[in-house]
Amino acid sequence: MRSPSVLDNPIKSALLILTLAVSIIVSITASWDWLSSHILPNTIIGLYKREFWENVMVEMHGMFVELAVVGILLLWLDGRRDRKQQLSQCREDLKNYAKLDFPEAHLKKIGILSTLVSANETGLDARYLHLSGRNLSDININGWNIIGLKLNDGKLENSNFDKVEARSSNFVRCRMKNVSFKGGSLYRCKFEGAKFRQVLFKNCRIEKAEFTHCDMPNTIFDQVSLSGVKFEGANLANCSFKSAFDIDVGELSKADNLDHIAIDEKLLIELLKLRPDIKYQKKRLRP
Numbered sequence: 001m002r003s004p005s006v007l008d009n010p011i012k013s014a015l016l017i018l019t020l021a022v023s024i025i026v027s028i029t030a031s032w033d034w035l036s037s038h039i040l041p042n043t044i045i046g047l048y049k050r051e052f053w054e055n056v057m058v059e060m061h062g063m064f065v066e067l068a069v070v071g072i073l074l075l076w077l078d079g080r081r082d083r084k085q086q087l088s089q090c091r092e093d094l095k096n097y098a099k100l101d102f103p104e105a106h107l108k109k110i111g112i113l114s115t116l117v118s119a120n121e122t123g124l125d126a127r128y129l130h131l132s133g134r135n136l137s138d139i140n141i142n143g144w145n146i147i148g149l150k151l152n153d154g155k156l157e158n159s160n161f162d163k164v165e166a167r168s169s170n171f172v173r174c175r176m177k178n179v180s181f182k183g184g185s186l187y188r189c190k191f192e193g194a195k196f197r198q199v200l201f202k203n204c205r206i207e208k209a210e211f212t213h214c215d216m217p218n219t220i221f222d223q224v225s226l227s228g229v230k231f232e233g234a235n236l237a238n239c240s241f242k243s244a245f246d247i248d249v250g251e252l253s254k255a256d257n258l259d260h261i262a263i264d265e266k267l268l269i270e271l272l273k274l275r276p277d278i279k280y281q282k283k284r285l286r287p
Contacts, residue, residue: 025060083119090115091124098129106134117141132170167205181206207246217257231255238262249274 090112097109109131116124117139124141128148136151139159149169156176163183173193185205196216201224208228217237227246232254240262241247249267252258253274260279263271268280 025057029057087116087119087121091121094124094126094129098126101130101132106131110134110136113139213256226252236261241267 094109094112094116097105097112100106100109109129113136121141123143123145125145127145128150129146130150131154132150132152133154134151135155135157136159137155137157139156139161141160141164142162143164144161145165146169147165147167149166151174152170152172154171154174156171156174156179158178160179161181161184164181165185166181166189167185167187169186169189171189171191171194173195174191175195176199177197179196179198180200180202181204182200182202183204186201186209187205187207189206189209191214192210192212194211194214194216196214196219198218199216200220200222202220202222204224206221206224206226206229210230211234212230213233214231215235216239217235218239219236220240221244222240223243223245225246226241226244226248229248229251231252234255235257236252236255237257237259238261241252242262242264247263247267249270253271258271258275258278260281272278272280
């Protein structure tokens with residue numbers, strides 16, 4: 001990919017030209033005594049003589065002040081207007097392409113998504129976005145509506161979902177690493193067969209979500225309700241349920257691996273009755 005150049009930005013280009021021009025004019029003005037006494041008295045071509053160049057230098061200073069105050073400001077305002085129009089078009093295109101499921105459409109959506117995320121857009125409506133099989137990284141979004149998102153067999157890394165409405169989304173067999181869901185909703189989401197590493201669910205709705213057969217050690221469930229959540233066949237080793245609530249011990253016992261989970265001691269005693277095979281710190285249950 002070509003490295004960005006200062007000439008790609010009209011404001012930066014104008015500032016560069018202005019800086020160079022001002023440097024030259026200031027240098028000439030500062031050396032005017034020497035120039036006017038050694039060169040200009042002996043260099044006269046028609047009207048081009050010392051008095052003419054003195055007036056030119058004065059006018060040049062006024063022109064650069066106008067360019068700096070008015071020109072750069074107009075370029076900046078024009079750039080902001082163009083950027084706003086571009087982002088508006090991106091939002092519209094994302095809605096139009098959302099449900100399309102073919103490689104070209106996926107690439108288009110990923111490009112649009114990258115633009116909107118880089119612009120820190122909030123409150124975006126992008127429902128039923130189909131990105132199955134795609135790799136996403138650095139998706140930091142706030143207040144978006146992505147109900148019905150499909151990222152089956154995809155990959156999601158280094159991302160934060162803050163107050164995002166993502167209910168009824170599908171992350172089946174998705175690989176997630178260093179991802180956090182804070183606030184918002186993952187109600188009835190499907191994660192079957194997904195692989196988690198460093199994933200956090202905090203203060204968000206995950207009721208009736210399905211984590212069946214997920215490989216999700218060290219996952220943190222912080223201040224979330226686990227009502228109706230399914231864990232059958234999941235690897236929950238070292239997961240934290242310490243601040244979770246509405247925990248169904250019977251459903252939790254269906255997990256494949258529950259070794260060294262962090263959970264309330266009363267619930268752990270109930271769980272051991274159903275799953276005496278799990279490993280835990282025995283000193284926790286001493287009288």
